[in-house]
Amino acid sequence: MAAFSPMLRQLGCVRSSLRTRELVQPQIARRALSTVYSARPQPTPLPEKLPEAFLSQLPQRLRPDQEPKKLKIYPPPPSTRAVCRDPIATLTTSQLSVLDPTSERKKLFDYRRNPRSVKVGDILRVTFKNGDPFSGVCLSIRLRGIDTSFLLRNELTRTAVEMSVKLFSPNVKSVEIVERTATRKRRARLYYMRQRKHDVRSVEGTVWHYLRQKTSVTGQVSGGRKKKN
Amino acid sequence: MIQLKTMLNCIDNSGAALVECVNVLKKKRPATIGDRIVVVVQKQRSFGPSDSSGSGIANKVRRGDIRHAVVVRVKKEMQRADGSLVKFEDNACVLVHKSGDPIGTRLNGVVGAELRGKRWSKILSLAPMHV
Numbered sequence: 092m093a094a095f096s097p098m099l100r101q102l103g104c105v106r107s108s109l110r111t112r113e114l115v116q117p118q119i120a121r122r123a124l125s126t127v128y129s130a131r132p133q134p135t136p137l138p139e140k141l142p143e144a145f146l147s148q149l150p151q152r153l154r155p156d157q158e159p160k161k162l163k164i165y166p167p168p169p170s171t172r173a174v175c176r177d178p179i180a181t182l183t184t185s186q187l188s189v190l191d192p193t194s195e196r197k198k199l200f201d202y203r204r205n206p207r208s209v210k211v212g213d214i215l216r217v218t219f220k221n222g223d224p225f226s227g228v229c230l231s232i233r234l235r236g237i238d239t240s241f242l243l244r245n246e247l248t249r250t251a252v253e254m255s256v257k258l259f260s261p262n263v264k265s266v267e268i269v270e271r272t273a274t275r276k277r278r279a280r281l282y283y284m285r286q287r288k289h290d291v292r293s294v295e296g297t298v299w300h301y302l303r304q305k306t307s308v309t310g311q312v313s314g315g316r317k318k319k320n
Numbered sequence: 321m322i323q324l325k326t327m328l329n330c331i332d333n334s335g336a337a338l339v340e341c342v343n344v345l346k347k348k349r350p351a352t353i354g355d356r357i358v359v360v361v362q363k364q365r366s367f368g369p370s371d372s373s374g375s376g377i378a379n380k381v382r383r384g385d386i387r388h389a390v391v392v393r394v395k396k397e398m399q400r401a402d403g404s405l406v407k408f409e410d411n412a413c414v415l416v417h418k419s420g421d422p423i424g425t426r427l428n429g430v431v432g433a434e435l436r437g438k439r440w441s442k443i444l445s446l447a448p449m450h451v
Contacts, residue, residue, distance in 0.1 A: 248429045254451070257403040
């Protein structure tokens with residue numbers, strides 16, 4: 092058994108060396124193929140004035156009557172910006188001219204410009220076209236153009252009531268200053284007056300005195316039900 | 321914003337002083353002025369020294385009673401049709417029977433005018449004033 096073993100090994104070597112040659116051969120051949128340069132074939136141009144009979148042999152895309160469709164380009168819609176630069180400001184002025192033609196109310200509450208205007212801390216009385224008048228201390232004035240509103244606070248039957256009224260609401264008949272604040276308030280919004288310590292409680296007495304004085308001067312009873320508490 | 325567990329003042333003379341909301345009726349959202357709720361009476365009002373013996377004024381409800389009520393004041397501001405907002409200092413209600421008639425005969429305190437739109441005219445007529 093030991094005598095055969097080298098023979099076997101040799102045979103095995105021959106076979107393996109043969110196998111490698113087989114492998115190498117095609118690789119060389121392939122490399123040769125890739126190195127051969129040939130120019131890219133140019134497309135043959137279509138002959139000029141091709142007779143119509145031959146058109147059917149051409150592929151679809153090359154036929155002269157099968158040109159790509161022209162896309163229709165629509166003009167952009169007219170710009171609303173060009174029509175009205177600032178629509179909100181335009182709306183505000185147009186609405187104010189309807190709701191407040193004399194701009195009397197606007198001046199009455201424009202505390203930034205008008206020194207005689209309503210200030211926070213004043214006692215105001217608002218009468219409505221429907222419903223009872225409401226009076227109270229003005230806690231804040233919110234200047235927002237047509238949305239301008241003010242916040243009134245009062246105490247009715249020992250319950251604090253707050254009402255925010257839109258100044259230019261067509262429902263508001265009149266706004267009167269019952270009493271101006273004694274000292275200028277240092278804040279724009281007097282929300283601290285909701286605290287028990289700073290609360291002025293009911294202003295109905297002040298309003299009642301004001302209404303009595305008013306009737307004695309003008310000699311007519313102002314509209315709305317008088318409230319006493 | 322009246323919902324489960326909200327404590328409300330009761331402002332009628334039915335005998336309840338403080339009630340707790342246990343349900344909001346016909347609504348999936350918190351109740352507001354004019355909405356009907358179910359309440360539990362938590363505190364009774366004591367009428368003078370003789371509260372147990374019937375001396376004229378008897379409490380129509382007792383502590384622990386489950387009753388229907390109508391919300392008449394809320395802390396959460398309510399917006400009106402003309403954009404104005406109204407808000408009150410406290411949450412308050414009036415006890416009513418299941419038929420909708422108020423249990424008490426007198427109200428002490430202001431109520432919201434929103435009741436008018438919701439057909440609670442009986443409560444409005446009892447109230448001293450409405451805003």
